[in-house]
Amino acid sequence: MRTKQTILNEFDCVLPAKSVNEGVARALVGAFLLQMDPTVEDLSDLKCATSEAVTNAVVHGYRRREGDGGAEGRILLSVAILPDRVVRVTVKDKGCGIEDVARARTPLFTTDPAGERSGMGFSVMEAFTDRLSVRSRPGRGTKVTFYKKMK
Numbered sequence: 001m002r003t004k005q006t007i008l009n010e011f012d013c014v015l016p017a018k019s020v021n022e023g024v025a026r027a028l029v030g031a032f033l034l035q036m037d038p039t040v041e042d043l044s045d046l047k048c049a050t051s052e053a054v055t056n057a058v059v060h061g062y063r064r065r066e067g068d069g070g071a072e073g074r075i076l077l078s079v080a081i082l083p084d085r086v087v088r089v090t091v092k093d094k095g096c097g098i099e100d101v102a103r104a105r106t107p108l109f110t111t112d113p114a115g116e117r118s119g120m121g122f123s124v125m126e127a128f129t130d131r132l133s134v135r136s137r138p139g140r141g142t143k144v145t146f147y148k149k150m151k
């Protein structure tokens with residue numbers, strides 16, 4: 001059993017899975033974390049990692065819904081400030097899910113059929129944060145969580 005983490009401040013929002021919201025999520029995370037007086041580098045790392053996770057939800061998680069006339073998928077973005085200047089970001093979708101998470105996290109692995117993607121999103125998230133966890137169930141969705149201790 002895990003004890004519940006103390007949250008000093010937090011921010012949750014729901015965004016429709018539109019590519020314009022990749023930048024919106026980036027800006028929201030940046031604005032919320034200004035209260036910590038972060039370094040430019042820490043802030044930029046978290047913004048980049050967030051935008052990779054949101055981009056994945058838009059382009060992969062909800063890819064099957066594109067143009068099907070149905071309701072757009074929703075992405076839940078949640079940012080928490082934990083003790084000791086640790087930030088936790090969670091990006092959750094209820095999209096198609098990932099069959100093999102270990103394989104998906106391998107650098108250069110992509111399922112993009114058009115070849116526009118480089119398969120580096122998870123590697124970027126790993127490089128820019130201290131810990132990355134990816135939980136996914138095919139047909140149910142994906143939850144990406146990362147932590148970073150700020151200077």
Ligand SMILES: Nc1ncnc2c1ncn2[C@@H]1O[C@H](COP(=O)(O)OP(=O)(O)OP(=O)(O)O)[C@@H](O)[C@H]1O
Pocket residue numbers: 052056057060061062093095096097098104105109110111112116117118119120121122123142
């Ligand atoms: N939220 C998600 N839902 C479903 N599949 C996902 C999701 N996020 C990632 N994936 C799968 O994991 C693969 C690897 O993701 P990653 O971000 O590393 O690379 P990419 O998105 O293909 O390319 P890049 O991020 O460099 O543009 C994706 O190609 C996709 O198959």
Ligand SMILES: [Mg+2]
Pocket residue numbers: 052055056120121122
């Ligand atoms: Mg990606």
